Amino acid sequence: MSVFKDAGHLFRFAGLFLLAFLVFLVVRHYVVPKSFGEYGHYRGAAIGEIAAHPAKFAGHETCEGCHTDETAKKMAGKHAHVNCEACHGAIFQRLPVPEQPKPSLYERLVALVVKPAPPDPPLLLHAEDPASVKPELPDTAVLCARCHTASAAKPKGFPQVVPAEHSNGLPCQTCHDPHSPALNATSLDATKQAAGGAK
Amino acid sequence: MNISRRQMLILLPAAAVAWKSVLAGTPEESPNYKMTDHWWGMLIDIDKCIGCGNCVRACATENDVPDGHFRTWVERYHRSDWPMTKSGEVTANPLIVPEVISPDGGKEGFPVATDESGKYFFVPKMCNHCADSPCTQVCPVGATFISPDGVVLVDQKYCLGCAYCVQACPYGCRYIHPTKEVADKCTLCYHRITKGLTTACCEACPTGARQLADLKDPNDPIHEFLKTHSVQVLKPQMATGAKLFYNDLDGSVR
Numbered sequence: 001m002s003v004f005k006d007a008g009h010l011f012r013f014a015g016l017f018l019l020a021f022l023v024f025l026v027v028r029h030y031v032v033p034k035s036f037g038e039y040g041h042y043r044g045a046a047i048g049e050i051a052a053h054p055a056k057f058a059g060h061e062t063c064e065g066c067h068t069d070e071t072a073k074k075m076a077g078k079h080a081h082v083n084c085e086a087c088h089g090a091i092f093q094r095l096p097v098p099e100q101p102k103p104s105l106y107e108r109l110v111a112l113v114v115k116p117a118p119p120d121p122p123l124l125l126h127a128e129d130p131a132s133v134k135p136e137l138p139d140t141a142v143l144c145a146r147c148h149t150a151s152a153a154k155p156k157g158f159p160q161v162v163p164a165e166h167s168n169g170l171p172c173q174t175c176h177d178p179h180s181p182a183l184n185a186t187s188l189d190a191t192k193q194a195a196g197g198a199k
Numbered sequence: 200m201n202i203s204r205r206q207m208l209i210l211l212p213a214a215a216v217a218w219k220s221v222l223a224g225t226p227e228e229s230p231n232y233k234m235t236d237h238w239w240g241m242l243i244d245i246d247k248c249i250g251c252g253n254c255v256r257a258c259a260t261e262n263d264v265p266d267g268h269f270r271t272w273v274e275r276y277h278r279s280d281w282p283m284t285k286s287g288e289v290t291a292n293p294l295i296v297p298e299v300i301s302p303d304g305g306k307e308g309f310p311v312a313t314d315e316s317g318k319y320f321f322v323p324k325m326c327n328h329c330a331d332s333p334c335t336q337v338c339p340v341g342a343t344f345i346s347p348d349g350v351v352l353v354d355q356k357y358c359l360g361c362a363y364c365v366q367a368c369p370y371g372c373r374y375i376h377p378t379k380e381v382a383d384k385c386t387l388c389y390h391r392i393t394k395g396l397t398t399a400c401c402e403a404c405p406t407g408a409r410q411l412a413d414l415k416d417p418n419d420p421i422h423e424f425l426k427t428h429s430v431q432v433l434k435p436q437m438a439t440g441a442k443l444f445y446n447d448l449d450g451s452v453r
Contacts, residue, residue: 033357042344046354047234053390056261057399065214082405086253090260090399114356117379146251146308147405153275153312153319154249158406 031113043114054120056090058127059083066130070179077180087143087178091126091135098122140172232393237348238415239387240442241401242424243323245449247408250275250321255306257403258325261388268374270385271325271400273305278451279317297451322445322452323409325400326351326372326385327433330440334364334373343382349414349442350389355381369437387411414442 038044063084064071074080085091097119103111126133141163150160161167167174175183202210250273258264258271277298302309305321312319328351335343335351342357343364353364358381365373365382376383388398392411396402401409412421424430424446431448432441445452 036341039347040344041341043341043354043357046344046352046357047346047389049354049356050352050386050389051393053262055388055391055394055396057257057391057396057402059391059396059402081407083402085257086403086405090257115381117356146253147249149308149311151250151309151311152315153277153309153321155246158249 031110033114049117054123056092056123056125057085058090058125060085062127073177074179077177078182079179087138088135089138091133093124093133095122095124140178144172144176144178232395234347236415237392237413238442239349239392240328240412240414240421240444241325241387241398242410242412242421242430242444242446244408244410244446245320245322246447247406248273248321248323249406249408250305250309251405252305252308253403253405254323254400254409255304257399258385259306261391261399262386264383265377268377268383269304270372270383271304271323272301273309274299274301274322274324275305275309275312275319276322276449276452277312277314277317277319278449297449318449320449322448323400324370324372324433325443326368326387327370327439327441327443328385328387330442332439333367333369333437337363337367339363346389350387350392351384352386352389353382353384355379355383358382369434369439370441412442412444 033043033045035044035046036042039047060083067084070084074082100119103116107116124133126135145163147158148160148163150162154160172178252273254271255269255273258269262270264270277300279296279298300309309321328349330345330349332345332351335345338344339361340357340359342354342359343352344354345351355376360375360380360382362375362382365375368384373382373384375381388396388400391398397411398409401411410421413419414421421444425444428446430444430446432444433448433452434441
């Protein structure tokens, strides 16, 4: 037993060590997010949080549910593969962010480890409330020119024009229906009269 | 079109379910999405890109990307007919001298090119959602990761903003968000693809140059495309397992 004769200080030290370890476990339990390690070395809940962002582009399937006339016309024409929101853009309004309740002491402690992200501003989509979110008519002079202005850099087969020479300054929709842009004989005649012989 | 009462009774609930899935705001409301059933990537067809910048604008709108930073951007390459350096000396390697421009990331399109000589093409760029991504490996706190469905994401609540990942990405696809002061990058519109929508850039692309691809879906057209086309990834020598597949990519693209 002579080995343990003066070992009291070692036991005291081991006790302190054990206590420190317990404190470490308790602190760790509170500061490591619950879902950390669920799928790997990261916070599993982050996946759900990222997936919960609101979508602003409704997707062409949503538009086609109501705007059946335009869809039918578009599908028969050369812009069949151009989605609605490629030209019209995402149609939405931002709503004011609601007041956040004051964080509790515990929440403020957790915030030291996991930063509270500012909440996404709520959105009102045209697809959800067509009456209150009105789309603006796109300006064809800007819109059409983005794709169809002639440039040596664009693929050769893509239809391109020099806007100044092509339209005599008339807006594109004078002759072309953006939903089905190919000219038919009637619209061409009417246009020639209006424009005094556009190319 | 005549719809009988019986057909209407079947159609209406189906439409309601479809509408619900479109509007679903939280993952709990997307119960049909199983992460293990997907492995996301993207196909970019260089031949179809016209450099309109629709994708860059759509991405900025959808994801509130701050001005001057880009989750996706478009570069215009111009390879001259003669292998010359910019100072006019003839060089042995014709691949090293493309002129590359990307004014404001191509957000407002590109200036009209008048020089008919040489070869022009547009290269849309974004996160390659690498299967072995260097950026996720360097994160000291586990704030960036590859999700079980193959999307490289950033946990912005956990990120310290140390920017190791910004340096580690060989494709330059990450930046530090100026106000949030955390790493930000393309999420492959994770909030959209988990709800059955395509990404904002694919939705807005007028020529179909960008196609979202689910490599685990046997019916996805990507499989046929990869078999029948000459498809390349960026910097294959980095062995990052990039999942952004470029059709007809020029050898001069870096």
